[in-house]
Amino acid sequence: MKQFLIILTICLGSLSLSAQQPVSPNGKLTVTNSGQGIIVNYQQQEVLNIPVLGYEGIKSNRLKFKPIGKVTANYQMLAGKKSTCTNEANEYVAKLSGNLQLVLRLYNDGAAFRYELSGLKGKLPKEKTAYMIPEGTKRWMLQWTDSYEGFYPMSTTGKIKPIGRMAGVVKSDEGYNLRWGFPTLVEPQEGVFMLLSEANIERNQAAACLYTDGELLRVTPDVNEVNLKGKWHSPWRIAIIGSMQDLIQSTLVTDVSEPCKLSDTSWIKPGVVSWIYWAYNHGSNDYNIIKKYVDMAVTLKLPYVLIDAEWDEMKDDKTIEDAVAYANSKGVKPMIWYNSSVGWIDGAPTPKFRLNKPEDREKEFAWCEKIGVAGVKIDFFSGDCQRDMTYCIDLLESAAKHHLLVNFHGATVPRGWQRTYPNLMSTEGVYGAEWYNNVPTFTNVAASHNTTLPFTRNIIGPMDYTPCTFSDSQHPHITSDAHELALTVLYESALQHLADKPESYLVQPQQVQDFFGKLPTTWDETRYVSGYPGESVVLARRSGETWYVAGINGTDNKKVLDVDLSFISGAKCVQTFADADPAQYQLSGNKDWLITKGNQIPKQIATQPRGGFVLVIKSQK
Template structure:
């Protein structure tokens, strides 16, 4: 009853304030009119200025907000940073003229808005939305590339030279990078953070990026050749706002996305995967190598094995059907790789052109289901255009008909599809461990980069980084083994692909091998503990009654990481620790080395080596 009364009071309060300014249910976030745009305030201080709204050809008058009700989100996720998601927002609407209405939702952890067009004829007009990020403001931005594989370096200026030779780089006459990908992290005030992204891409929409224009970042949708007639709305523009707890724990991207469209989801099972590629920098056309990875998965009690590219060109007269049958005979569910055949085609690995036409896609996925394939990894898309977005939706829907899990690679970042299509287990869109195969620069920058990802890319959705490499691939890694192990907990992905070769995992101590077999990829709760982008990060994730607390040091110096355990319930708990003994080894605490009893939650600090880390398991 008290809860209901509080909700009514908040609702009435919002109505009374709507004539002045929109406000979030908890009152922390408010929107003020600012000329033809708006300013978003957090705790009465400006967090984001959006001076330009709407579309070309429009002249916004004074914005008059109408409170249209409270929007409540309450839903279950198969995987993600939490299984039960709840949120609420006050929703407002205003006319921008020319048949365009803006819908604005103020949540307790951020803001989402979209445009609703009442009468579109032909192609969409050009969007004008722009975010103003003043020079001197700390920001972590990734220069745009169609695969979203890049670093998030700290900067206080928008005048940044491009990094490397990434596809899609757009430069100013002065040589500065102009095109940026989502998400973008900003610290507008000390200790206050904001993550810019978007959500809920539909068939007639393209995804967007950001273009630098002075101190403005202009939201720029990719190519959309669809000729429309009648009503249309944009994706949600999203700004998650608050302290780091708010950002790490936010589900705002899925809160504003469409509800699950699948009637039966009982067959969708997340899990850990052995992955055939990283150690050899090659596909999966060798039956004997496939067997090694299947056997490793069986030994470690991993549910899945991923058979990567070139399985259609198997050597020595063997076939993919034989490989799939062998995996299933060992109790390991196989997944197989496909080329999307819309991005990298010439010179790219096979199989190609099997999924592009609806009839071919249906035939291929039916065959996968028949021979016992559990899922598909689809690779090499070509950016954010409407064609690719619709293609991804078609793939997800067709795969679901045949009970196939989906992992997108070489593709844009998640924008809420993981709620709408829960068979989407993971998405690459990240500069991950695969790059030890490709460039020497990853070696020296990986540790710092790894500490930015929990604050940027992984906040918005699952991230297939392919973590935990104890050995070296084409280029060496200089992170400690404990750092590598910690990535399997720090990085949320419903399918957690282990990068390294069987020999590396099977020589580890039994406690480490047991860790992989027991590692959850579904989390009931996620908490920020400590850290700062590029320096260090400690997160805690709960599965049932077990907490996994992981931390990494992103610096080249020894560092003590703060670990506050006050969020853990009282009672007796056994504790297991994997930590740095030196940069390449584990130090294993005994199972009962620490005992936490009845509220004696003593804040702890854990020492790490340069580029080191730890995993703490509290049962």
Template sequence: MIKKSILSVCAMCLAVVSTWAQQPVSPNGKLTVANSAAGITVNYQQKQVLNIPVLGYEGIKNSRLKWKPTHKIAANYEMLAGKKSICTNEANEYVAKLNGRLQLVLRLYNDGAAFRYELSGLNGKLPKEQTAYMIPEGTKRWMLQWTDSYEGFYPMSTTGKIKPIGRMAGMVKSPEGYNLRWGFPTLVEPQDGVFMLLTEANIERNQAAACLYTDGDLLRVTPDVNEISFKGKWHSPWRVAIIGSMQDLIQSTLVTDVSEPCKLQDTNWIKPGVVSWIYWAYNHGSNDYNIIRKYVDMAVTLKLPYVLIDAEWDEMQDGKTIEDAVAYANQKGIKPMIWYNSSVGWIDGAPTPKFRLNKPEDREKEFAWCEKIGVAGVKIDFFSGDCQRDMTYCIDLLECAAKHHLLVNFHGATVPRGWQRTYPNLLSTEGVYGAEWYNNVATFTKAAASHNTTLPFTRNIIGPMDYTPCTFSDSQHPHITSDAHELALTVLYESALQHLADKPESYLAQPQAVQDFFGQLPTTWDETRYVSGYPGESVVLARRSGNTWYVAGINGTDSQKTLDVDLSFITGSNHCVKTFADADPSQWQLTGNKDWLITTGNQLPRHITTQPRGGFVLVIK
């Protein structure tokens, strides 16, 4: 028996070595890669989930792929902000030569695959990338029609033949009128219960970000404009496919796993937190010193660390200046952030201040002034897309801001692609169709609840998302989500700067338990778990900060819905629980304004019934 066991173990070891040497495989063995005629296929638990029939670059002929294992990656790293504080970076890396001038580097993780190209012998502009993903008709997908601000819906479809909708109607179309250009990330369900999120990561100075173009059943990876002439070597960003169960996708840190480690020597000054924000309720409020004071005072009452002073602060009325407003905030113990126009996107007719950051010497002067007067961070808005010029500009802004201890929030900008690891002073990015759109279009009112349930499965997986959640009153157009739905968004949506956009009197009219919730709300998490839900219908997530779990769920439908809440992963026999839920769309149902509900044994709820477009939050200690 002992001899047979030894032989069996030896055989298993030989099988593992053989697999490692001959076929790309993930550390847990669930993901494998096989060669196809001119590309590769990715298999999950021995079933194909992704076909990449075309690889390489135009004008460079590929040879047959022969995989060579390079090394096993096994390194944990810490994130100052995000869905997880300690990230496990574990992968098997392989290299295959496509040509004497071109090789493919492939990393297989337990939750997905990432690859990039390494070119040599360049002498001029980059050739055109040929990478294409095949998504057959009939496959469920949630895709964003591309726009330079990445502000749009992720409707579910089983076809790539979709006509542009709403504000997207002027985008790139086929002769038949179908939308052709799509933004990252794209969510696909290639098999029932198996999901795949396509995106990219680790954009560097000499690179443009990419999008996807429809070509029949193919989605072609298409980098934006890059005017640099290259000599010698260059590598592409990482092409990323997060693959597995919905839990795998929600928990994944693959975008930051393949991104450059932190480049800042000192990060002690970087503090995430909740922000009071003026724009949503008062479009031009940041040029009014008295309105700014209201939001500073609200931050004091709710115990928020930050206030954001938005556009037009350089046109302050009544003889006041931005320095007066910044001084008032600092005197009250609130850290002020201020807004800038990037001046590369929307310029004519756009709000000010403009052209203060474009030149290196002007940017240095402006950020030094911010640091001197006590500004804690900057919100920079209205970029113009994914071109190499804009990507380099963003990196310049992040590095200069870090030099002067300024936090950064990019708005009207591309989606996160890993900079949050490399430059942890980047605490949030818009790149989302968020609550700001209640200011702009009536269509958001009816669409918001369903849209809100797609974002945790799509946009927010790849990085921080400044949706500006939780508004109880109405802006230009009303919302029809419940108060508990709105409160739940502050937990469901990961953003290290979480902006509260409603009027001070709206927040201060809430029960004391709700006001206390804002002052205690973490904006960065030690652990994140998927509990239940499906894009466009509902979502329940659990996030842990220290020894406290925040569990949030929302109903994206127009009918009452019971949400599954299996919290068996929360260990311990005694819990203190506070509940914020729907009594009806305009009232709160709370478990005590002062006291926590004490549970013994395994008495955490397994199901919670929500109102139409409703929601809930559980705070569990």
């Protein structure tokens, strides 16, 4: 009997310990303790080792997680990859010390955790969080720069030489790059992926980056000079985990971010934009060129035109008021550019220093609203520091008061503000088509880079790549026209800027011109179909009952892309835009395009080197 009681006690104790092990609602994710850190498991396989947690100067206890309850996310998005977002998590807390605790959430598609501190007096201590990424593990990492404009080359080592001469490069004594930006994509197990990032940056917080330390990636917040008193919490550190479908569909970045703070969002309208800068590699001080882009928007039935830098130096006795009035008279909503005046200032284009002080910002945005400006593009920020994060929040809140849409350029990547402030339509933070203007490097790597972005940068939020350039700018492109058209669907951005010159769009087949006028820029549903970073990608996005399926080939060889659309019920293919085969007669009468109509949906599509396609499909539910 005594032996039986001992065995029973051991069993009950084991059950008790097991009950405290953090687990996701669907049971796929679990967390186990490991020394002073934790290990995240996916379907009983280790995918993320976080061996170090906490802050310097605060001695941490061994973690003992206490269940808090279930957290449910159920909200609507005006823009993004999905209009109705639902998710749920089991939430746990572990006390690391007397004034520091770790809050952990295990969602069905990933893990999120943040620190909560109390009793603060003065500056924050240094965060110690570190992720272990063993040598030999595939990873796609962005070399940090304040504008987040760089490539995501695949590597199996953390010892990577810096690319180019970008600002912010930090090198080891051996010449390896040490500083990396979010997001970082990792394939810890074959066919299992993990995307590391962060979310929900608030006023007293800086954004973070990653520093290489052997096999560790140390989470390192940028400068934060705020003197804190009392309670404070960190942003959420997040890891989206699962199949590539899980990552592509995930809304974890916005799930953990603050709900919408705007009482009225009826004025927020996504759309396609004609954009002046790219084709001329210059600002918008020429009234006659602005008129051309307004007229292009009218012809293509685009709702917006973006008037870029130098509009305050308009030539020929014209003013920005004249340009705005012309656009509005044609039924096209104008947006205008500003220099943030915290990053690139000396030698940078104007207008400058109009938004930095609250009273100046209020005056400027009130004037924009009065003359009929629909939105602002704000450029040249200086990185991830707390000052810049607070400034961005101030800009979003002030712009919303005056019904202005916002597009951040030369800025950090999205971290959930698109939910909290839905007037944030897009953010650059990407090595996009603008780089055809700057250096010859982009030409030969663009196709491969383009197939990496849907698996990395664009997962976390809107991305203003400025896609679909049919002509050449300062440096040529060698992607096909169908590849370029596909980018308008593959890349999620509530304001989708068409960067090429009007003549380039207006000589395209009428079907292509009509495509732009009907193109949605926000989606009810997004699906991964096929592909692998750097090689190819096929995504399907739904708006109402219409699906847009786009695919691109990132290689220099012909490639057949898999297109399994069995998840679309009652599907009827309305239109196909694909690469022309030089050996075949082209139905469109254009040497670059194969444009067809018909009900049949292919299972596979052949693409030319660096080619692509778009299918427009009606779903009958």
